[in-house]
Amino acid sequence: MxxxxxxxxxxxxxxxxxxxxxxxxxxxRVDAGEYVAISGPSGCGKSTLLHLxxxxxxxxxxxxxxxxxxxxxxxxxxxxxxRLMRIGFVFQRFFLLPMxxxxxxxxxxxxxxxxxxxxxxARTRELLEYVGLADRADHLPSQLSGGEMQRVAIARAxxxxxxxxxxxxxxxxxxxxxxxxxxxxxxxxxxxxxxxLVVTHNPALAARASRRVTMKSGSLVS
Amino acid sequence: MTSLGLAWRSTKRYRVRAVLAVIGVAxxxxxxxxxxxxxxxxxxxxADLLSSSGxxxxxxxxxGVPIVRFPIDGSTxxxxxLRALPEVRDVVLIxxxxxxxxxxxxxxxxxxxxxxxxxxxxxxxxxxxxxxxxASSSSDRCLMLIARRLAAALGVxxxxxxxxxxxxxxxASALPAIACRAVGVVNFAFAATxxxxxxxxxxxxxxxxGLQAADADLVLVASRPAVGSAAAVRAIERLRPxxxxxxxxxxxxxxxxxxxxxFRQISLVLSALTMTFAFLLVATLLTVSVNQxxxxxxxxxxxxxxxxxxxxxxxxESALLVGGGGLLALPLGGLLALALDxxxxxxxxxxxxxxxxxxxxxAVTTHLVVFGMxxxxxxxxxxxxxxRLPIAETLRREVVG
Numbered sequence: 001m002x003x004x005x006x007x008x009x010x011x012x013x014x015x016x017x018x019x020x021x022x023x024x025x026x027x028x029r030v031d032a033g034e035y036v037a038i039s040g041p042s043g044c045g046k047s048t049l050l051h052l053x054x055x056x057x058x059x060x061x062x063x064x065x066x067x068x069x070x071x072x073x074x075x076x077x078x079x080x081x082x083r084l085m086r087i088g089f090v091f092q093r094f095f096l097l098p099m100x101x102x103x104x105x106x107x108x109x110x111x112x113x114x115x116x117x118x119x120x121x122a123r124t125r126e127l128l129e130y131v132g133l134a135d136r137a138d139h140l141p142s143q144l145s146g147g148e149m150q151r152v153a154i155a156r157a158x159x160x161x162x163x164x165x166x167x168x169x170x171x172x173x174x175x176x177x178x179x180x181x182x183x184x185x186x187x188x189x190x191x192x193x194x195x196x197l198v199v200t201h202n203p204a205l206a207a208r209a210s211r212r213v214t215m216k217s218g219s220l221v222s
Numbered sequence: 223m224t225s226l227g228l229a230w231r232s233t234k235r236y237r238v239r240a241v242l243a244v245i246g247v248a249x250x251x252x253x254x255x256x257x258x259x260x261x262x263x264x265x266x267x268x269a270d271l272l273s274s275s276g277x278x279x280x281x282x283x284x285x286g287v288p289i290v291r292f293p294i295d296g297s298t299x300x301x302x303x304l305r306a307l308p309e310v311r312d313v314v315l316i317x318x319x320x321x322x323x324x325x326x327x328x329x330x331x332x333x334x335x336x337x338x339x340x341x342x343x344x345x346x347x348x349x350x351x352x353x354x355x356x357a358s359s360s361s362d363r364c365l366m367l368i369a370r371r372l373a374a375a376l377g378v379x380x381x382x383x384x385x386x387x388x389x390x391x392x393x394a395s396a397l398p399a400i401a402c403r404a405v406g407v408v409n410f411a412f413a414a415t416x417x418x419x420x421x422x423x424x425x426x427x428x429x430x431x432g433l434q435a436a437d438a439d440l441v442l443v444a445s446r447p448a449v450g451s452a453a454a455v456r457a458i459e460r461l462r463p464x465x466x467x468x469x470x471x472x473x474x475x476x477x478x479x480x481x482x483x484x485f486r487q488i489s490l491v492l493s494a495l496t497m498t499f500a501f502l503l504v505a506t507l508l509t510v511s512v513n514q515x516x517x518x519x520x521x522x523x524x525x526x527x528x529x530x531x532x533x534x535x536x537x538x539e540s541a542l543l544v545g546g547g548g549l550l551a552l553p554l555g556g557l558l559a560l561a562l563d564x565x566x567x568x569x570x571x572x573x574x575x576x577x578x579x580x581x582x583x584x585a586v587t588t589h590l591v592v593f594g595m596x597x598x599x600x601x602x603x604x605x606x607x608x609x610r611l612p613i614a615e616t617l618r619r620e621v622v623g
Contacts, residue, residue, distance in 0.1 A: 047617075047618060047621070048614070048618075051613075051614035051617070051618075054524065056523070056524050056613040056614045056617070057612075057613070057614035057615075076529075077528070080523070080526050080527075080528055080529075081526065082526075083524060083525065083526035084525065084526020084527070085526065087526075088525075089521070089524045089525055091521055091524075091617065091621075092621055093517065093620065093621065095517055095518055095520075095521030095522075097228075097231075097518060097522075098235060098518075099228075099231035099232055099234065099235040100223070100228075100231060104223060107223070108223065108522075108525075108527070109525050109526060109527070111223060112525075112526060112527050112528070112531065113526075156525070157525075160526075168617070168621070169621070
């Protein structure tokens, strides 16, 4: 049962000198509970594919089906709702809100989803324990290390129990040891049944995926 | 967390910038508030001054205007006829002449001599001594009230005798001086700060003019409250169509159209300018702030946070900066208005009780409404910027950057 499926998607970016194809006729399917890693050189279209699958961008041609719904026919509000409830995003630069504590950052998507305050608190406590940061709940991002911030970002991404976790170079800003800790969290998320699509240059992280995909010049090569 | 809560945290995060913005808006807002006070202040103060006399209708001869007046023939008879009208509660005759005042052979001083039939009170406040008594209660032929400044200059206290010589305008005359006894030192409501005035009875003024009966050049009428000034004006116009009859509202409306229109126009232009500055200040700060946070905002959108929520947060941020500055502007503007009013009232020829800046709730309401609109307008561009933010492209740019 696919969570998300890209069917022959092409993504062109208009440029002054003419359009550049970031993706050419790419097809990819991520099944429920699957852990897929995409690797490849910089500029090969990994992040572009991730953005299409994560419903933050639209292909120039081809189809993106999220849980069997054609994303192209959905309104922005509906895509936003899918991102909120069914997809969790983890970014290379964390993008935690710097004025909110770890707890508040994790509560934010739950509040947006309309969760009751008591449920939010319980879920946030559970997630902070899950990523090993229960004692850092009231710390601001500026008071956390890079690895801790990324773990808070993972907890935030999991806040509304998504079907798919998408991560764009989640260890890109971390040293090897801290990257390992983050990779451990991904393993647990995968073990708990959440599908993961991760874009990474980190071979150690890619090696943990159940399926590895390599891209080159906007196409899947393996 | 609500949008307001997020906006508050965001404002606190950039504390120095927020404080500077609030101070900037407060200073601009203080100027706006003062412009609003100025646009109505003189008019309100003038209306207050007119109504302080206790009379709501003014009658002048058809040749004159309320400022430059000529005597009204048969004004004593006119007063009697007016008193007989059911719409009228009280009538006072006034005549103003130029005169010289002299005490004990000292250098005479030019004064404004006001003759009035009003006793036991009038458009003045007693500083020392008493009011003019009614004619029947005094054996003195000429009693007078003297302005405080003039009294000090001449060394006059209640009981002092002052020689008054009337010098009718445009007439070469050598009227003899009459001796008047000062009964009170007063502040005249209508007198300019640099004007030396004395007030006496119409009978004393007749004596000073060497006439059997002096005609008034201004008749003040108080209408009966149940009737109102408009009805009383109509009744007086029916009685004496040859005279010009003005209610206080008419006088204020005339000044509003003529003399005060300049103040209104100036304050309108300056208000528009100040609000443009406030708009530019806050819009620039918010735009810079949004541009610094594009990655954050794109990430929030990627996480499924709605555009409306982010727009609402920015609107609140704008409201906090503009609202904080706008509220601070009220006391600041009040203090500034006091200082400016003090400076402007030094101008020669202005009645002492006239103010340029007068507090009124309408100015406060307008101030708050204008600031609310400015906050919304200042947030419009940053909100538009975030609403059309391409999420994927921004995230890509943030990583590459």
